[in-house]
Amino acid sequence: MAALPRWGRAALDGPAALVAHGMTGFTPQSIDVSVAADSRPGRRSTPGVVVHRPLERGSVVTTSSGLPAVAPEVAALRAAQWAVSDKQAALLLCLSTQQRIADAQRIRALWADVQRSPRRGLLGAVITAISDGVQSLNELDFAQECRRRRLPEPTRQSIRRRLRTTCSGRTMS
Structure with missing residues (x-):
């Protein structure tokens, strides 16, 4: 993290930003940092840090640890695009929405x-699935297998509110 002040307008991006926002269950292999397209961070590279210069960085927020990072939804999309495999791309999208770090509709x-x-085709399909309620890789794989075998699409998980009745007959939510 010592590299961030060196570039002034730098912000964590991709998987590193998601972890800074609170995502668990994934350890990035490097720290992705976005800088303004017109910035000149110097010629020396920092080991373990990958510098990106996106045309549009997106909004930068301060994480609970005080580090600047791109918004969680932007970080999730970029993490999926920069992932080393299709499976990892799907995992990063699922984890970020399942843990409520990023909003699927955003x-x-x-x-x-x-x-x-x-990964346009893959990411489009995964994003549609998580927008429709998929919460995990297993759900994603199961739905894909159902489609492949021409079985009906499974219903998605949803939060259900049940009314409880006390001994006296009163209804509580």
Whole structure:
């Protein structure tokens, strides 16, 4: 994290930003940092830090640890695009929404503005699935297997509120 002040307008991005926002269950292999496209961070690279210069960095927020990071939805999309495999891309999207770090509907809205991506088909399908309620890789794989075998799409998990009745007959929520 000592590298961030060196570049002034730098912010954590991708998986590192998601972890800074509180995501658990994933350890990034490097720290992704976004800097303004016009910045000149110098020629020396810092081991373990990957510097990106996106055309549009997106909004920068301060995490609970005090570090600047891109918004969680932007970080989730970029993490999925920069992932080392398709499975890891799907995992990062599922983890970020399952843990309520990023909002699936906001990710979907941001994805609509993305013009090019090497994983366009895969990410579009995963984002649609998480927007429809998929919470885990297992659910994603199961739904895919149902489609492959021409079985009906499974119903998704949802929060259910049941009314409870006390001994006296009163209803509580």
